[in-house]
Amino acid sequence: MARKSQHYSNSTYRKLRFLKRAGLYFGVLMVLAYMLFPYYWAIISSTKTPENLYSFSLLPSLNFGNYISLFHNPIFIGAILNSAFVAFSSSLISLVVSILAAYALGRMNFRLSRMVLICVLMISVFPQVVVLSGMFEVIGWLGLYNRPTALVFSYLLLVLPFTTWVLTSFIRDLPQELEEAALIDGCSRFRILTHVLLPLMGPAIASTGLLAFILSWNEFLFALTFILTDENRTVPVAMGLLTGSSRYEYPFGQVMAASVTVTLPLLILVLIFQRKIVSGLTAGAVKG
């Protein structure tokens, strides 16, 4: 029986294929524009003088006055250093802890491992606002109030569950036989982790570490609540509290310059680890 289907000529199929591809690229362009335009707008606005700020133009006017005054602002520089310290420490600590946890949860089949994993997931479900007051008490007891260390400590709560979860599923996907081969070669569990598993986890560590860094770098609520004085603030809060020469003037150009500046480190990190991230993000989900 002949199949009932329409047949086109070769050249029609070629045109169809071309149209499909053109459509795809158009779609990609739209998405890119949607995502990148706000950043571009921030760049443009940051290079405008206050007088020009409200005139519409899509081209940057290359006036770096906002950046110069921003970098002469000691509070902003201090905030960047604080942010860097907080984000680096919390992502580093969370990586170390979650790698150890992930190995235990992913590979050692003890009875409670499932329970622990579910608890970890539950913790990441709580909204930040819910834990805020409790966390405030804890930080008071620990004597960490108004110190950047308080933020390192509290960010672990946000970052650890998800790094543990991602790394656990990544470790589970590594072939069991590799570990058995290492056991046969006489390795201890710790040596297996450091010499066999860790080198293979590069992509996962890069992507989770980076996401942890971004999360801590951008965090606002804890940073606002646990820090009292300007010199201990992190960038997101410092930016929110930037003031102009009078209380009625909002320093729009400077805020834009600041947001461009604080995005740069993230962009640079992403570009450095870009390749690893792509393989890392998919590796946890589906074995490939």
Place this chain on the structure above:
Amino acid sequence: MASVTLKEVSKSFGAYDVLRSIDLAVEDGEFLVFVGPSGCGKSTLLRVIAGLVPVSKGTVSIGGNEVTDVPASKRGVAFVFQSYALYPHMNVARNISFALETARMTKAEIGRRLTKVAEMLKIGHLLDRKPKQLSGGQRQRVAIGRALVSQPKLFLFDEPLSNLDADLRMEMRFEIAKLHSEVGATMIYVTHDQTEAMTLADRIVILNHGSIEQIGTPRELYDHPVNRFVAGFLGSPRMNFTSVESDETGSTLIGPDGFKLSANHASVRQAVTLGIRPEALEIVSSDSSNCIKGIFERVEDLGYEQIAYIRLSNNTIWTVRSAGAIPAYDSGSKIGLRWKSEDLYLFDGKDQSIRIESFPQPPAIEVVR
């Protein structure tokens, strides 16, 4: 030295018994092969010996010392994995020497052993490569090199050749046999490929449903299988079976198509199944005397041998294997099958073999129509 003794070893995963009370003694320097259908527990048994899987019951001894609870890393055995399990981030040299490095051996000693192993396996030119830059056969050699380098007394192989294509498999089979004679260590080898089992083994262990069916030399198992499972498992194509019945007097067994067997011995009367190997059958014309009739279905010509498929009157398909040419009958034509009584196997109601060879005279075959 490295003999291996298992006493009443059992392993259960939950309610599922993978190994049921295995007793086994492997002699020092022996090449022992575990063979069986998939899921029979052969890999688990190997892993139990390696220490990768803890036993549920029983004891494991290696070289006379009980090691039941000694972790795999301290047993000093070598293990070659089916997937090779090479470390992807290390080059070949480091893959091979990792165990020595872990044992904190001196650089000079590591280098000396590495050179020796590389020379033995002819992989000297590959030492700087990563595993993903190697072909399957080369990976296999590296995996064996990794096992060799720590100079263990006991080698365990878990289906090492099953990922290779046919040509390479034969080559590596030869290499492993050569290796065994050179190194002289005890080797235990798991496979589902009976050719590998028959060609490599000093002794074969046939496993089924977590129990040992029979242990013996390849010849013993092939010629004197203890039960129907072993008889059907070894040999390709497998042994032909058909059911037989005893007549009312009990002195004759009746098979398909008027086939009669004189029950000249008391134990023959217990037989319910008859077995005959494909190479013991001869195709004759259907009007020949003392033959049973069948319908010629098709023939497979492998060049060096031919395999014919014959449908018996009770609809069972038998295979006939012949090194010479089988006449090209048309599909559906009637032919006769004939065989000698000494090639016959008989199995009782519990599928155990009836040892015909111990009788003063084999039971006589007669076909009556």
